[in-house]
Amino acid sequence: MSTVLLEIVTPERIVYSEPVNMVSVRGAEGELGILPNHIPLVTPLRVAPVRIKSEGQEVYIAVGGGFLEVRKDKITILAESAEKPTEIDVDRARAAKERAEKRLQSRQQEVDFRRAEIALQKALTRLDVSQRS
Amino acid sequence: MAKGIREIKRQIKSKQNTRQITKAMEMVAASKLRRSQQSAEAARPYADKIKEVIANIAAGTQGVTHPMLQKREIRKTGYLVITSDRGLAGGYNNNLLRMLMQTIQANHSSKDEYSLFVIGRKGRDFFRKREMPIVEEVTGLPDAPTFQDIKSIARASVSNFENGAYDELYLVYNQFQSVISQVPVIKQLLPLDQVEEQGDGPSAQYEYEPSAEGVLDVLLPRYAETLIYSALLEGKASEFGARMTAMGNATRNANEMINSLKLQHNRARQAAITQEISEIVAGANAL
Numbered sequence: 001m002s003t004v005l006l007e008i009v010t011p012e013r014i015v016y017s018e019p020v021n022m023v024s025v026r027g028a029e030g031e032l033g034i035l036p037n038h039i040p041l042v043t044p045l046r047v048a049p050v051r052i053k054s055e056g057q058e059v060y061i062a063v064g065g066g067f068l069e070v071r072k073d074k075i076t077i078l079a080e081s082a083e084k085p086t087e088i089d090v091d092r093a094r095a096a097k098e099r100a101e102k103r104l105q106s107r108q109q110e111v112d113f114r115r116a117e118i119a120l121q122k123a124l125t126r127l128d129v130s131q132r133s
Numbered sequence: 134m135a136k137g138i139r140e141i142k143r144q145i146k147s148k149q150n151t152r153q154i155t156k157a158m159e160m161v162a163a164s165k166l167r168r169s170q171q172s173a174e175a176a177r178p179y180a181d182k183i184k185e186v187i188a189n190i191a192a193g194t195q196g197v198t199h200p201m202l203q204k205r206e207i208r209k210t211g212y213l214v215i216t217s218d219r220g221l222a223g224g225y226n227n228n229l230l231r232m233l234m235q236t237i238q239a240n241h242s243s244k245d246e247y248s249l250f251v252i253g254r255k256g257r258d259f260f261r262k263r264e265m266p267i268v269e270e271v272t273g274l275p276d277a278p279t280f281q282d283i284k285s286i287a288r289a290s291v292s293n294f295e296n297g298a299y300d301e302l303y304l305v306y307n308q309f310q311s312v313i314s315q316v317p318v319i320k321q322l323l324p325l326d327q328v329e330e331q332g333d334g335p336s337a338q339y340e341y342e343p344s345a346e347g348v349l350d351v352l353l354p355r356y357a358e359t360l361i362y363s364a365l366l367e368g369k370a371s372e373f374g375a376r377m378t379a380m381g382n383a384t385r386n387a388n389e390m391i392n393s394l395k396l397q398h399n400r401a402r403q404a405a406i407t408q409e410i411s412e413i414v415a416g417a418n419a420l
Contacts, residue, residue, distance in 0.1 A: 009178050009179050009182060010179065010280065011176050011179045011180075011280040011359060011362055012172065012175060012176065012279055012280060013175050014175075014178065027342060028342060028343055028347065028351075029342050029343055039340055040338060040339045040340060041339060041340045041341075041342065042186055042189075042190075042339045042340070042341050042342070042348050043341070043342040043343075043348065044347070044348060044351040044352075066355075067183075067186070067348075067351075067352065067355075069182070069186055069339075076182060078179060078182055078183060078355075080280060080284075080355075081280070081281070
């Protein structure tokens with residue numbers, strides 16, 4: 001099977017850098033599945049798990065927003081945060097989820113609301129990824 | 134004379150204690166410096182990548198405009214100042230703050246014309262004492278800050294530019310040149326006008342989803358935040374470099390003082406012995 005190099009980069013480190021068969025992300029306009037030899041593409045990403053298929057195995061990585069850049073020879077995901085399943089602190093994610101839910105219920109200002117929504121999304125993504133591994 | 138000797142001994146002891154502390158601080162700073170240089174390096178691929186994509190969009194599509202790229206009339210200026218929490222770092226904070234004060238005095242006639250975002254306790258205390266307008270402050274950052282730690286201040290300073298609270302934003306920090314040399318700089322961050330092409334032109338013609346503007350909308354604020362983050366990392370590296378040098382000097386000075394005190398001590402001891410002998414000899418002769 002043909003492969004393409006996938007790199008997931010955050011401001012702090014390179015989280016993932018391996019050849020993959022397919023990567024599936026949630027872009028600004030919806031789900032995208034990217035196979036090798038995709039046309040060059042740039043799109044913002046939503047907070048969601050990224051699904052990676054390589055050598056018959058599926059790997060999930062929790063990505064907290066960012067970008068996807070596809071080039072002929074390489075796919076790059078620039079993320080503000082990205083964690084492999086083993087790196088996720090489940091207790092912390094659960095606490096963050098509860099906190100965000102509480103804040104969403106209290107419905108204060110518009111800005112806080114948006115922030116809480118994103119926080120909730122991130123927490124759910126992390127929990128989701130950690131459960132799948 | 135014997136009392137003089139005891140006094141000198143006490144002084145030597147106290148210098149030795151000081152030397153022990155400064156030496157330890159020097160070594161701690163050295164190891165932290167190495168770590169912060171590493172994290173500064175780790176941040177580089179991310180920043181380079183974003184820059185590359187932006188340059189690509191700018192080169193590939195004509196007439197893309199974005200508020201963050203446009204110059205506007207300047208009514209108010211924002212300064213994001215990066216200082217340290219702790220002192221004992223030589224001229225690290227002083228040089229930076231002195232330069233900023235000169236710039237502010239030269240460019241602004243009243244306190245309404247600028248606002249300050251401060252990172253670090255030293256800078257905050259400095260501005261507070263002078264009652265200058267601090268919009269936001271972050272103190273107690275860890276020595277190896279993560280992106281999450283500064284996200285709030287980065288986001289606030291960028292979004293304030295977007296909604297027009299000020300018309301330009303400057304980054305004020307110590308640029309790391311080497312362990313012994315850190316240069317305070319004031320760099321324009323916003324509007325972003327210097328996203329230049331690197332080398333070989335656009336590497337690929339991209340598809341943009343939803344559109345080039347849409348991508349730019351999300352990408353530019355991230356880019357600005359990344360620049361702030363890398364400035365912070367550089368500031369941290371400078372801080373440790375400055376502290377290491379300052380403490381190295383302090384250790385050397387302590388060594389010098391200990392040496393000269395030891396010399397004094399030995400002379401005094403010798404003099405005391407000589408005196409004692411001559412007293413005994415004189416006593417024996419008198420018998």
